[in-house]
Amino acid sequence: xxxxxxxxxxxxxxxxxxxxxxxxxxxxxxxxxxxxxxxxxxxxxxxxxxxxxxxxxxxxxxxxxxxxxxxxxxxxxxxxxxxxxxxxxxxxxxxxxxxxxxxxxxxxxxxxxxxxxxxxxxxxxxxxxxxxxxxxxxxxxxxxxxxxxxxxxxxxxxxxxxxxxxxxxxxxxxxxxxxxxxxxxxxxxxxxxxxxxxxxxxxxxxxxxxxxxxxxxxxxxxxxxxxxxxxxxxxxxxxxxxxxxxxxxxxxxxxxxxxxxxxxxxxxxxxxxxxxxxxxxxxxxxxxxxxxxxxxxxxxxxxxxxxxxxxxxxxxxxxxxxxxxxxxxxxxxxxxxxxxxxxxxxxxxxxxxxxxxxxxxxxxxxxxxxxxxxxxxxxxxxxxxxxxxxxxxxxxxxxxxxxxxxxxxxxxxxxxxxxxxxxxxxxxxxxxxxxxxxxxxxxxxxxxxxxxxxxxxxxxxxxxx
Numbered sequence: 001x002x003x004x005x006x007x008x009x010x011x012x013x014x015x016x017x018x019x020x021x022x023x024x025x026x027x028x029x030x031x032x033x034x035x036x037x038x039x040x041x042x043x044x045x046x047x048x049x050x051x052x053x054x055x056x057x058x059x060x061x062x063x064x065x066x067x068x069x070x071x072x073x074x075x076x077x078x079x080x081x082x083x084x085x086x087x088x089x090x091x092x093x094x095x096x097x098x099x100x101x102x103x104x105x106x107x108x109x110x111x112x113x114x115x116x117x118x119x120x121x122x123x124x125x126x127x128x129x130x131x132x133x134x135x136x137x138x139x140x141x142x143x144x145x146x147x148x149x150x151x152x153x154x155x156x157x158x159x160x161x162x163x164x165x166x167x168x169x170x171x172x173x174x175x176x177x178x179x180x181x182x183x184x185x186x187x188x189x190x191x192x193x194x195x196x197x198x199x200x201x202x203x204x205x206x207x208x209x210x211x212x213x214x215x216x217x218x219x220x221x222x223x224x225x226x227x228x229x230x231x232x233x234x235x236x237x238x239x240x241x242x243x244x245x246x247x248x249x250x251x252x253x254x255x256x257x258x259x260x261x262x263x264x265x266x267x268x269x270x271x272x273x274x275x276x277x278x279x280x281x282x283x284x285x286x287x288x289x290x291x292x293x294x295x296x297x298x299x300x301x302x303x304x305x306x307x308x309x310x311x312x313x314x315x316x317x318x319x320x321x322x323x324x325x326x327x328x329x330x331x332x333x334x335x336x337x338x339x340x341x342x343x344x345x346x347x348x349x350x351x352x353x354x355x356x357x358x359x360x361x362x363x364x365x366x367x368x369x370x371x372x373x374x375x376x377x378x379x380x381x382x383x384x385x386x387x388x389x390x391x392x393x394x395x396x397x398x399x400x401x402x403x404x405x406x407x408x409x410x411x412x413x414x415x416x417x418x419x420x421x422x423x424x425x426x427x428x429x430x431x432x433x434x435x436x437x438x439x440x441x442x443x444x445x446x447x448x449x450x451x452x453x454x455x456x457x458x459x460x461x462x463x464x465x
């Protein structure tokens with residue numbers, strides 16, 4: 001049985017969704033700046049979860065939002081001299097390119113905050129009616145002191161929250177820790193009409209409204225980075241529970257750990273942000289994805305280019321091991337190894353360790369057993385979202401490849417056709433015992449990122465894929 005660590009209870013709990021159709025909400029990006037490696041980790045580790053649930057035959061309704069209006073977006077757009085929409089659209093495209101490059105499954109729904117304003121206003125109105133929110137000249141605020149279970153998710157205490165809250169001297173809030181549901185806009189800021197004046201939603205209310213609008217009830221899993229536990233998810237939980245008092249808002253809260261650089265948390269304030277798309281372009285989506293597989297999702301993960309290089313080497317070893325077979329669940333004992341690890345709170349490093357031990361001992365197996373092992377490992381890695389299809393996994397520079405193959409008098413229409421002719425030429429040299437020239441061809445091919453694995457099938461693959 002699948003067990004997941006629920007942040008709310010701080011325990012491993014058996015996964016029992018409310019129905020066979022699992023409702024999952026992943027906190028998506030606030031699109032004020034380019035995606036970094038931490039965004040990639042959150043996207044990938046919860047993609048592992050979604051794919052594994054699908055493997056267990058659950059139907060899934062997966063929603064990942066886009067926060068396209070927020071104070072940081074307004075500030076960044078002003079600095080760049082563009083509209084908030086222009087900035088949000090550009091950065092949203094960067095995130096979507098990254099998700100695609102990492103082979104993450106697209107959500108069933110990808111709502112934007114700016115497309116949910118009416119529902120946000122209705123939700124705030126409900127909170128005012130339930131006497132959990134109040135109106136001031138600067139906006140509408142949630143009165144946290146009225147919600148009995150506030151801070152239950154994060155485990156913090158009230159004094160800690162007050163001391164860590166930034167104080168606005170002009171604020172007309174009742175209490176320091178109360179948070180904004182609606183902000184009255186200043187001149188030249190984006191603004192929508194509301195019963196309380198022209199303004200925009202607070203950050204936290206956006207996710208609650210989108211969940212309510214799309215799912216029309218509580219959800220099974222709410223996930224995101226552990227930096228969102230407080231204040232974002234804490235406030236989300238409070239306002240949703242206060243608005244819909246007879247509903248369970250979220251059954252399981254899941255949070256991934258942060259990315260560290262030399263033991264230091266990656267953050268904009270530290271100026272140590274590592275941009276995600278740069279590493280996808282350099283190493284390929286499979287390698288970056290494999291890097292995330294190597295650490296347990298709840299723990300901090302150390303990041304460096306050296307560790308990506310290690311991941312690349314290790315992934316190539318796996319890819320070479322399974323290169324000659326089709327994906328198939330041929331060895332049920334290996335499937336059980338996989339399930340036992342994943343059922344233990346998505347313990348991917350445990351699975352990897354056991355698989356490598358099995359691979360290291362595979363020389364003792366018979367031909368049929370080895371084939372079954374290879375097919376099953378490939379089957380599992382495809383379940384986990386690794387893409388072994390050249391056409392879908394590599395950004396091909398056709399102009400560069402055309403020049404390369406023309407140097408061997410090979411016409412280039414597509415990569416597969418050109419490689420077939422290239423291998424035919426090289427095999428002719430090998431059959432003629434002209435190994436030196438054959439090696440030259442192999443080495444020149446490697447210079448453009450393509451590798452040949454000599455053997456019965458003479459397979460080839462991208463080094464950076």
